[in-house]
Amino acid sequence: MKNIFIFLTVICLFSCNSSKKSDEKKLKIGATMLSMQNEFIVNIADEMQKKADELGAELIIVDAERSPLKQIEQVESFIAQKVDVIIMNPIEFEASSPAVTKALATKIPIINVNSATSATPTAFVGSNDVESARIAMKFIADKLGGKGNMVMIHGLMGQAAQLQREEGAKEVLKQYPDIKLIAQQTGEWDRAKSMDLMQNWIQSYGDKINAVFAHNDEMGLGAVKALQAAGQKDKVLVISVDAIKDALASVQKGELNATVFQNANQQGAGAIETAVKIAKKQPFEKEVLIPFELVTKENVGGYLK
Known part of the structure; x- marks a missing residue:
């Protein structure tokens, strides 16, 4: 009986520790998007959420509503929340740049998705x-x-x-x-x-x-x-x-x-994949460029779902 009790205690401790480690490993990613009223940006955000769920990361998506000031404040909020990685879909090349500088100053990696800033982020995922x-x-x-x-x-x-x-x-x-x-x-x-x-x-x-x-x-x-x-x-x-x-x-x-x-799915998924690699200290590409493709009446059928 005593041996069974010890065995069950060991099993319980092992499971509790495993569960605790699993919770500790869950990455938290904050994402600020240009506008959730824009269909293309929503497509990127949806793919980011899908990929985050697939990779077991927690994703917090916020809408900057086309305001660079609001976007900077959202990045500051993510910094305060101590997220593991920040993803930013920049509103403006210059006006959104302070958000990149602020994140890097606190040693939190920041990825620009779809659009660029004059300040250089940890990584960029998008197209030329x-x-x-x-x-x-x-x-x-x-x-x-x-x-x-x-x-x-x-x-x-x-x-x-x-x-x-x-x-x-x-x-x-x-x-x-x-x-x-x-x-x-x-x-x-x-x-x-x-x-x-x-x-x-x-x-x-x-x-x-x-x-x-x-x-x-x-x-x-x-x-x-x-x-x-x-x-x-x-x-x-x-x-x-x-x-x-x-x-x-x-x-x-x-x-x-x-x-x-322009491939919203690859941009969204690529941003999350890059974020996870960075957080886990794995090798990652500093610039992921996804090609554009011309769509006309002759080939549009291949793009319709």
Whole structure:
């Protein structure tokens, strides 16, 4: 009887210690996202949650609501909570940078996902936004035969994606002197604002516009809606970036002429995988770049789920 009691006590102690060790090993990751009103960002966040659940990590996701100040405060809150790793989806290239500096000063690793900051984080997981614009602009140049007028709808000014997509677009434009950029303005990544902006351009330029490059699909779809209302969509090319569900459906219908696929799933999963490797002191890549892909009516079927 005494031996059985000792045996059960040992089993209990072993299980309690194992359980305690298991609890201690659970990693805590804090993530601050640009805006949970943006479909593409939500797709990244959903994939982050799925991967965190799969790897047994606790993930706290907060919405910075397009405010760099709020984003910095959220990072400060994660620092106070002593999370193991912070993931940031930066709102602005410069204005979100202090968050990176603050995290690194407290020895908490910070990963930028999808967008960059001027301050260098522990790691970056995303895509080369310059390349997305090169793909879009080469599509426009080919379809226009190297000649025509275009307008460009920018993302939120000062954000890395906006800066880099502008850079890529203007780099290609230099190769095609007969394609004129006759107007450019921000649509702030927003469908309704871009629809209003496009309506204003239609009133100003009439049928002089041959193509639209929108920095994301929300804005591209806004432009399509404005052109349809004006009866001009058949005469104007529209291409945008991200390949969200609405954009893929629009490409399939022949409304949006093309979109540039950006892999939200790989970005989200990659951010969590990198965070876990860093926390466990395992080797990790400081920069994970996921390629963009052109999606047209001819190949859209492969991207629809």
